[in-house]
Amino acid sequence: MEFRDLKKQYNVLQNEIDNAISEVLHNCNFIGGNQVKDLQKQLADYVGSKHCITCANGTDALTMMMMAWGVKEGDAVFVPDFTFFASGEIVAFSNATPVFYDVRQDTFNADISSLEEAIKAVIDEGRLTPRVIIAVDLFGQPADYTQLEKIASKYDLLLLEDGAQGFGGRINGKRACSFGDAATTSFFPAKPLGCYGDGGAIFTDDDETAEYLYSIAVHGKGTYKYDNVRIGWNSRLDTIQAAVLKVKLDAFERxxxxxxxxxxxxxxxxxxxxxxxxxxxxxxxxxxxxxxxxxxxxxxxxxxxxxxxxxxxxxxxxxxxxxxxxxxxxxxxxxxxxxxxxxxxxxxxxxxxxxxxxxxxxxxxxxxxxxxxx
Missing domain, CATH: 3.90.1150.10 (Aspartate Aminotransferase, domain 1)
Incomplete structure (x- = not known):
């Protein structure tokens, strides 16, 4: 018995996946192929977001949003205490301070009372500037964004949905990765929608944020590859992974x-x-x-x-x-x-x-x- 049976999934989807990979190999468009652009549109349409920017992995996706929002030293970012290390790691990587809050025992997701208590404690201390709430869609279920958005609005904070495990979840018909000010997900093989390696994506409705994210994903490029307008890094979803994800997304939906x-x-x-x-x-x-x-x-x-x-x-x-x-x-x-x-x-x-x-x-x-x- 397998914990997450990727072998059985491949057996079912083998012809489609093999053909999709073969097309990439035949065309030799390993980086930035049309499959990547097609997948980004399909993902954005599925989620209900204006933009989808794919990247190398879910951790990069979170880090890129910290960069896009200018999170820095002296900022407080509120993170669930019960989650995977990356949710807090990316805050420290930005030189900001992760502030951990508790979760609910029944859903494993954000405890709103604990979150607000943490926000108030930071404000009362006056040492850090509260900037961002990270909410995690743990084990496949979206956090309570109705309440989270109220808290974010009350304290003038940005809200980031960490949907690494939540892709496909919904609240009253609204799909995961469409909540908050931006959302991220992971395509690690064992995720609800996984590729055959590492991969991730960011979802946003903001045009300027999307433009910035596209730029930093490829070394801060401007109008063309060798026009570098800012310091970025290399975080791209390769074409083979996009081809695999297109097949899997179809099966996921069907x-x-x-x-x-x-x-x-x-x-x-x-x-x-x-x-x-x-x-x-x-x-x-x-x-x-x-x-x-x-x-x-x-x-x-x-x-x-x-x-x-x-x-x-x-x-x-x-x-x-x-x-x-x-x-x-x-x-x-x-x-x-x-x-x-x-x-x-x-x-x-x-x-x-x-x-x-x-x-x-x-x-x-x-x-x-x-x-x-x-």
Whole structure:
């Protein structure tokens, strides 16, 4: 059994993917081919954003938005404590200060009260300038942008949607990567929409921001390749990855997104109330990057993971350590306590989740979890 079965996906899409890659090889348009431009338009149309700028990976996408907004030393950027390291890393990389806030236990996403408490604490201290809120669409579900946008407006902050895991999710029909002042995503192979290497994208409705992002992605270029109008870097999605993503985006829209939600429904029905399950609030729709259980404590979580491995069932812990406990952030001031994050890091366990999971595999996972818990 695979945790995220990319082999099975390739078997289903093999002809289309092989043909798409072969076309790139035949034309030798490895950098900046038409497939990249086509994909950017398709992604923007799907999300409902005016511009989509593809880049080398999701971390670059986040960093480029810090650059576009001029985030610098002395600025405070508010980041969930329960997320992947990159969400805070890019803040420190910009010489700004990450300020960590807590998440909700039911959705794993931003706790609005904790966020506002952190903002007030920074304002009261008067040392840093609050600039940006980063909200993460964890495990496939968008954060509560209705409330986040109110907080951002109240304190005059920019809001960045980190949709690395959220692509395909929705709130009342509005798609992930269309919220806030800008949004980013990742095409890492195991993401809801993944390529065969690294890749990322930024979504914005602002023409000037889009122009700036296109420029810095290619060494700060101006009107042509050797006209460099600013300091940039090299962060491009190559044509082969774009070709693969075009095929996968079609499958994602046609059946993968609905199929993975069907898998989630089966898990939820079969698990019942024997274990704490992920919650999707009314009006929200998840792309299920992960299906994450919560156990009673760390000992039970670790023992269950061991039992599953012995039964041939892969599982993962996302994430075992809060952001504020990362060694790299040892010198960063803690403005609010994050007890939910601390608990989640000890109790979460993600089980196999992908659109190609069979009923037999689902039953096996549920059966082994129930066997251990009972």
């Amino acid at each position: 059946y993968e997104l609905s199929d993975i939600n069907a898998v989630a429904d089966k898990y939820t029905k079969l698990f019942g109330d024997i274990v704490t399950l992920p919650v999707v609030p009314e009006g929200f729709y998840s792309s299920w990057a992960q299906y994450t259980l919560q156990l009673e404590n760390k000992e039970k979580r670790d023992e269950l993971q061991k039992r599953l491995k012995e039964s041939g069932i892969p599982s993962m812990v996302y994430y075992p350590k809060p952001m504020h406990e990362q060694t790299a952030f040892a010198g960063v001031k803690k403005y609010v306590d994050c007890p939910v994050t601390v608990r989640l890091c000890d109790t979460v366990l993600s089980v196999p989740m992908h659109p190609y999971l069979t009923d037999e595999e689902i039953q096996k996972v549920v059966s082994e979890v129930k066997k251990y818990l009972s």
